[in-house]
Amino acid sequence: MEGYTGVCVEIPVDPIGRGDHLKKYLQYSSFIASLAVFGIGHVVDRYNIILVGVLLMLLSNLIYGFASAKKRVFFLVFNFTFFVFLLGRPTVSMFRGNEWWYFESSAVHFALNACFLSLMALQIGTAMFERLHRPIKRPPSNPRWEESKNESVQVVSLCLFYLAMFFYLVMELEKLLFMRGKEYTDFYIAFASQMPFLVRFLSGLMKPALCIFLSTLPKKSRTVFPLVLYVLSAVPMLIIGARNPIVLNLLFALLYYYIRDVLQKYPREKWIGRFEKTAIVLAIPAAIIFLAMYNFIRADVQVERMGLFSALVELIYRQGVSFDVLCMAFLALPNLPNVVPKCYTFGGFIDEFQHGTIAQALFGATPLGESNSVYKAVYGNSFAHSMSYVAKDTYLEGEGWGSSYILETYADFDYVGMFLFGILLGVALGYLVYLIYQGGFRSVLGWMAATTLFLVPRDSATGWIEFIITPRFWVAVVFCYIVGSLCAKSYRQLPHMQAEYLTNRRKDTRCLRDSA
Template sequence: MKYNILKVIRIMLFFVSILFFLIGFLFNDLNILLFNVFLILLHNVLFSLEKLKNRLILFWFQITFFVFLVGKPLFIMLNGEDWIHPFSEIVMKHTVISLILSCYSIFLGSYIYSKITKTPNFNLLKEVTFKSKYMVTLRKVSLVLYYITFIAALAVVLEKVIFVQSTDFREYYISYNSNLPIFLVKIGDLCITIFYVYLATLPSKKQSKLPILLYVLYSVVSIGYGQRNDLFLNGILLITYFIIRDYIAKDGIKWFTKKIKYSIFISLPFILIFAVIFDYVRRDIPLSEFEFFALLTEFFISQGGSNEIISYGYILEDRIPSQMVYYSLGSLYIYLTQNMISRAILNIDSIPLNTVEMALTGNSFGHTITYLVYPKTYLEGIGMGSSYIAELYYDFGYIGIVCGGLFLGMLFPLIIKVMIKKWWLFALSLIMIRGIIFIPRATYFGWFTDAFSILNIFTIILLWFIAKFIYEKKYKG
């Protein structure tokens, strides 16, 4: 019954948003248009909750979309302040319309997909398969290697924290080089992928507690060298995994328990405030007052600057240099041409980051736009990031935003459907989910190149080979 009520509210909200869009567009009222973005996001969240089982990624994407692209101007507007400055009304109208088109098209893509496919069958993850002797072997192998590589990974992170605390977080992007043995650094690089493989073998809740706690510890320590996003993305990924495990569970054991839900609900505001205070301290900004709701609002304002990339992309459209491939495909091009195998075969050097060469010829919209807007700070190692919406608009205009949104809307439930078929697909999907929910402030295909990096593929094949070797020797030898 509650889902029927949600659906009625959601449909009403959809038509209200259409009305707001028409009024805002016809009367050129940017405040109404901006509020309309919030209405669409709220509608999409309700749409996700109707069938959370296969719309889980869509749900999280709407959250990060709000945080990275909408929260800042919306809270500034609600405070009665000028949210358009330093841009013109024409530029901000383009930015808000781009956000609106993306939200509508993502919903439409998910809606179409739900009409042409069935809800994913979590019974495909048959209990007998994940309790097979081979899967038990793979689970044990990945767990042992996770513990070993975690020591190396934590050592690398602690070195980065010490470096940043003794210098400056900007120096990390400019001059940090690890002094640890190279083999230790490389072993540490395998850690997180091994952890995802371990989760993909569907260990019991009891077996998972320590590995998950170590993963949380790793994420928390990473804050020490400025990686706030890692903590939140990793937290979202764990919640996603817990929810999926609840759908899979046949033993009645809940993963995403009420205790965890209440803990998140109570602690989240304080975590967000801590992130703001930490950022102030990191950048040597004096904290003049400690007002709870002001600091909570400041989190969204400090994190919501990625909409500026859409604005600057529109303003600097004529100055942005053309590349060999579309910017929205830039991460794929870089992946194919700049990985270690391609560079060895083609005998080419990698393009150094935060250089004029990278900004003008590196096929990276984020590097290019940062260099054009803030050339000095860019060369010092600081970046603005990117936004998939800005890339799609520059490459294909508004139709690109719509088509790109339709693709994403169909992709989200497809990943859920595919991930439950094989353990290695499950592991890769976890990596993809983590990348996808970040693309409001990242490249359009960054999620794909993150998941199918040579390191990840090598790690998965290595684990498969070791587990297969032990299994064959122990049970078939």
């Protein structure tokens, strides 16, 4: 049955050829060159030279990712988003001949050093994972029953997804109605959902249900509409003024198509064919131009037409504001609220336990609220809110600067902790792809993380795994797997059936360990 994933990591094996040795040579050359240029830049104290050293480290990471994109796809995409969010603005300014070091020298040096060390740590972490990890292959005890359960879970999760999506769109409609005649910043000042708890709870099952459905490896024809609906569900927030949700949703859908095309499950099904390639080629230029002009559209400012290249440069420059955030936050660190002890790296987990729904019900805890507020900035563990509160006078008017995993780990643990967290993040980028290739519940974890993982360069350090402590995630998982198991056909397992099943699977697939 197409859809059963088993326990073996199944991706096609690429033969080792001359091109692989060339990629390794280029990767190591870029890595060593980055160390030399970065050091020279510090000796002569030239910011542009230091930046070139950082970009060479990024180039080394990209070459490393492309060398085996099938198992490093998350690592590769993460480095692209790292560049866009953190290095795009100074890089564009450097090529334009503009001065981009308009903060205090200590802040600029911190931002460059932090980016360089973080990029190095990502490569080290992913390489460590691939060197040390050895997947354990355990054949299913009852393959036919596992296949039947997989099909049942697929149907149950898809039905739950459509139900949850209905309530999710109702919640998004509420936001649109609230924003009529208001400014973009008003959303972060005064919006609070008035929907009943049941509606809010059911809407939160949407992402888990989708990830459970996708983890069952459904046929291509079954995934098109759910993924299109998932991408379009971010349109209301785009209308309000937020670009990141629709970009993340679209990136998620593209990654799913890529990984399914890599898996090549039996019977073989082409996921990225001529139609998909044509659609991508036509859509990307239009999306780049639209996103580049979106800031002007949101601010109701007239702008001349842009060409594709100028639009791409403008988009990279405007998205790269997080480099400025690194500098501003570094200067703001001594002034952060310290009324209560804080840990920004795990802020989402701490706030959930101290101020979440369960803490409110059992201990009468005060909720932090959804909007910008003094209470949230002072007593919460969100670096984005605390930093914006002390660094931006208009914080209470709905404006903010966001955050970055680099800032949060540095604020809590200095350079050493930031570097070690970067290594762990590199390990996670490799391990999540492995989980996805495994199928089943492990694949659900990988896809749930992928919904927000690539925003981490400009978001909280552990926000991409906070779903682990949310009741909605576990309700969706328990419901889908229990109902799916109850609906699965019962098969009696015979020894010769299992042997024949495993023999057939070996003929059609190869394991990741054999491709290393």
